[in-house]
Amino acid sequence: xxxxxxxxxxxxxxxxxxxxxxxxxxxxxxxxxxxxxxxxxxxxxxxxxxxxxxxxxxxxxxxxxxxxxxxxxxxxxxxxxxxxxxxxxxxxxxxxxxxxxxxxxxxxxxxxxxxxxxxxxxxxxxxxxxxxxxxxxxxxxxxxxxxxxxxxxxxxxxxxxxxxxxxxxxxxxxxxxxxxxxxxxxxxxxxxxxxxxxxxxxxxxxxxxxxxxxxxxxxxxxxxxxxxxxxxxxxxxxxxxxxxxxxxxx
Amino acid sequence: xxxxxxxxxxxxxxxxxxxxxxxxxxxxxxxxxxxxxxxxxxxxxxxxxxxxxxxxxxxxxxxxxxxxxxxxxxxxxxxxxxxxxxxxxxxxxxxxxxxxxxxxxxxxxxxxxxxxxxxxxxxxxxxxxxxxxxxxxxxxxxxxxxxxxxxxxxxxxxxxxxxxxxxxxxxxxxxxxxxxxxxxxxxxxxxxxxxxxxxxxxxxxxxxxxxxxxxxxxxxxxxxxxxxxxxxxxxxxxxxxxxxxxxxxxxxxxxxxxxxxxxxxxxxxxxxxxxxxxxxxxxxxxxxxxxxxxxxxxxxxxxxxxxxxxxxxxxxxxxxxxxxxxxxxxxxxx
Numbered sequence: 112x113x114x115x116x117x118x119x120x121x122x123x124x125x126x127x128x129x130x131x132x133x134x135x136x137x138x139x140x141x142x143x144x145x146x147x148x149x150x151x152x153x154x155x156x157x158x159x160x161x162x163x164x165x166x167x168x169x170x171x172x173x174x175x176x177x178x179x180x181x182x183x184x185x186x187x188x189x190x191x192x193x194x195x196x197x198x199x200x201x202x203x204x205x206x207x208x209x210x211x212x213x214x215x216x217x218x219x220x221x222x223x224x225x226x227x228x229x230x231x232x233x234x235x236x237x238x239x240x241x242x243x244x245x246x247x248x249x250x251x252x253x254x255x256x257x258x259x260x261x262x263x264x265x266x267x268x269x270x271x272x273x274x275x276x277x278x279x280x281x282x283x284x285x286x287x288x289x290x291x292x293x294x295x296x297x298x299x300x301x302x303x304x305x306x307x308x309x310x311x312x313x314x315x316x317x318x319x320x321x322x323x324x325x326x327x328x329x330x331x332x333x334x335x336x337x338x339x340x341x342x343x344x345x346x347x348x349x350x351x352x353x354x355x356x357x358x359x360x361x
Numbered sequence: 362x363x364x365x366x367x368x369x370x371x372x373x374x375x376x377x378x379x380x381x382x383x384x385x386x387x388x389x390x391x392x393x394x395x396x397x398x399x400x401x402x403x404x405x406x407x408x409x410x411x412x413x414x415x416x417x418x419x420x421x422x423x424x425x426x427x428x429x430x431x432x433x434x435x436x437x438x439x440x441x442x443x444x445x446x447x448x449x450x451x452x453x454x455x456x457x458x459x460x461x462x463x464x465x466x467x468x469x470x471x472x473x474x475x476x477x478x479x480x481x482x483x484x485x486x487x488x489x490x491x492x493x494x495x496x497x498x499x500x501x502x503x504x505x506x507x508x509x510x511x512x513x514x515x516x517x518x519x520x521x522x523x524x525x526x527x528x529x530x531x532x533x534x535x536x537x538x539x540x541x542x543x544x545x546x547x548x549x550x551x552x553x554x555x556x557x558x559x560x561x562x563x564x565x566x567x568x569x570x571x572x573x574x575x576x577x578x579x580x581x582x583x584x585x586x587x588x589x590x591x592x593x594x595x596x597x598x599x600x601x602x603x604x605x606x607x608x609x610x611x612x613x614x615x616x617x618x619x620x621x622x623x624x625x626x627x628x629x630x631x632x633x634x635x636x637x638x639x640x641x642x643x644x645x646x647x648x649x650x651x652x653x654x655x656x657x658x659x660x661x662x663x664x665x666x667x668x669x670x671x672x673x674x675x676x677x678x679x680x681x682x683x684x685x686x687x688x689x690x691x692x693x694x695x
Binding site for chain 1: 372374375379380560561562563570571573574577580
């Protein structure tokens, strides 16, 4: 049971277009794993298949050893699978604090309650506030998400996912669109996550990948090209070939 | 994860604000004071007043699904009509007790909402809008065909509604009708208010704000939508039953989608998703209609159309939204 997330022969086709091609993938418990690949390689599609936003054409998805292929998104979240989005996907008209509380409430199973005011769940609100404090967002707690600069919103995106206390966390380009002055806190937050969380980071920024990941999977045209340690990947001629042009200058 | 150090008295302002949000504010009592005052000041207009109160309840039911859960609908009249016919048929066949009639109207509305919602809430946007419309039109056509039961185009005849609590007759001047409608609306408002401030209600707002995010935090989106759709259908059913009992008559038009459409217009003028939009939009629309429409119905439609355009273009959030903005600016200046 040391595998947190596993896919077996995962395929997704849209008509004649194959966007996921028999992907066999294992994410160990406590992993710091990066998924890289050129644009259009199918990285986000893979995340959408794993979380259940898309259903696969064939193949299986196992979460902590259980087959979750047929489960809807919400059920997978309940089993400890959380994600962030490449583009901020937040409640823009609600306060930062409430964005986080919404996730905490769902995790604790109190979000469907009708007979009491939301504010009477003091534990939820307190936990949400402390989560914001840890990410340096406390001063923005009352502001609406849409009033925040994009980089701060990326942090909220992270805070919401962490509010679910996931066992497996999929980060879809966590620092995309964030100015370098603010990306530091995002990287630090990711580095300081509890060791037992299995982390899959999808990232374009190679500096970030090599800083955070202990294993790397390279995805090309919907299929796994190679998997290995950062050193192996950096030395692999096939990877260099794929990235030639895109990252030739590095 | 809770920090024990944050004592109850020293909560940060952000936490405090969230804990306090559901508390009743003084201005929220204003509509009720006005409604009671109307009873004493305008005794000649209580029949119209009861109609307005019933329409507020109906518009409130639309606000619950449109304003909170973001479910766009033109078919809410299906539940209104079903409730009206349920209470009407009961009263026409020997059971005219008004309170149980209301309950039956609400239950019939809810049942219809649950069944139709389970099917149509799997769709989104324009398809959903069309399907809500289809349900209402189908129901109206069915009621028209079943003339032996519903009276068809002639309307349901022979309703006999018993006095309320066995004492208060639904007389000519509409006193009982007005107070009865007011009490029912008040209870429905209490319920709706509690609902929208509950975690469930906030999660509906979450669905309206960003459905993908709700899925990603593990929220059972379809189920939440279906629950509020059913509750709102019950509200509409009660409103329909209320109309049937206070007017002692049910016409086919209770099922017409024009009712849904005009309620939507009233709600947009007042402000959607604010719980009080119905309390402002409906009286303005209906009083203006009563004053001006008889003189020149065509012209009346023109003016209400113009008002709608102005609100949509310049006052997103309706009249309530505009008031909120003004207050906000005023507070900032101080």
